[in-house]
Amino acid sequence: MTNIMMKTASLQDDRPSLADIAVEISAMNKWYGEFHVLRDINLTVQRGERIVICGPSGSGKSTMIRCINRLEEHQAGKIVVDGIELTNDLKKIEEVRREVGMVFQHFNLFPHLTILQNCTLAPIWVRKMPQKEARELAMHFLEKVKIPDQAHKYPGQLSGGQQQRVAIARALCMKPRLMLFDEPTSALDPEMIKEVLDTMIALAEEGMTMLCVTHEMGFAQAVANRVIFMDRGQIVEQNEPKAFFGAPQSERTRAFLSQIL
Ligand code: ADP
Numbered sequence: 001m002t003n004i005m006m007k008t009a010s011l012q013d014d015r016p017s018l019a020d021i022a023v024e025i026s027a028m029n030k031w032y033g034e035f036h037v038l039r040d041i042n043l044t045v046q047r048g049e050r051i052v053i054c055g056p057s058g059s060g061k062s063t064m065i066r067c068i069n070r071l072e073e074h075q076a077g078k079i080v081v082d083g084i085e086l087t088n089d090l091k092k093i094e095e096v097r098r099e100v101g102m103v104f105q106h107f108n109l110f111p112h113l114t115i116l117q118n119c120t121l122a123p124i125w126v127r128k129m130p131q132k133e134a135r136e137l138a139m140h141f142l143e144k145v146k147i148p149d150q151a152h153k154y155p156g157q158l159s160g161g162q163q164q165r166v167a168i169a170r171a172l173c174m175k176p177r178l179m180l181f182d183e184p185t186s187a188l189d190p191e192m193i194k195e196v197l198d199t200m201i202a203l204a205e206e207g208m209t210m211l212c213v214t215h216e217m218g219f220a221q222a223v224a225n226r227v228i229f230m231d232r233g234q235i236v237e238q239n240e241p242k243a244f245f246g247a248p249q250s251e252r253t254r255a256f257l258s259q260i261l
């Protein structure tokens, strides 16, 4: 067993693994009213894979990852997460959401709850975890993101970078099998970007399955198994980072990369 796999086992619990494939999206299409926002998306994510999604603003990146935990509904094709197909079945949606952690651009912490309460809320109410255990788990992850000393403050008392690390710790408290990140550093001042990226790199090194929408190409090069480029609702190109950055195949990818690199 490799070192990374052993670490994965310690990060996650003893639930049986349902599937080696974390996410399978096939022939998926989505419309907002008349607007065809996602076109024939096909994407298979193996367990333990780390995928970076990039592309111009408005290309459908957020919509695509929000479909994976049903924050948005798709109208055609199929999305299977951890062996569970996403349909209108609310029980299945809840089941998927318990396994999928999400971190947004704007942290989305509850302002009236302390950092610790933000982290224990879902484990207590959704996973029915005893309070003491939830608090211990929260402190464990707050230590991991290097802010245990902030546990009793409120989100408004923390910097943006600290708040985003709390958001990551909060998601981890649900023991997710998959983490979705939607531009987690794009609302942060430059000096705070690194501390959040370092947290994400540590998570990647522990074997977490991750889908990250980000334009942090250094991060992509350091941890991604695959980089996906989206444009106008389609996956235009995907490759391992070296080939993706070194020899982009499509003209649209080249044009995009020349703007951001
Ligand atoms: P990205 O994350 O790549 O910037 P989005 O997924 O947010 O792109 O948006 C893709 C397109 O869908 C954009 O043209 C956006 O204006 C549109 N869109 C996003 N959310 C909605 C919505 N709730 N209703 C209608 N159009 C939307």
Ligand code: MG
Pocket: 061, 062, 063, 182, 183
């Ligand atoms: Mg977006």
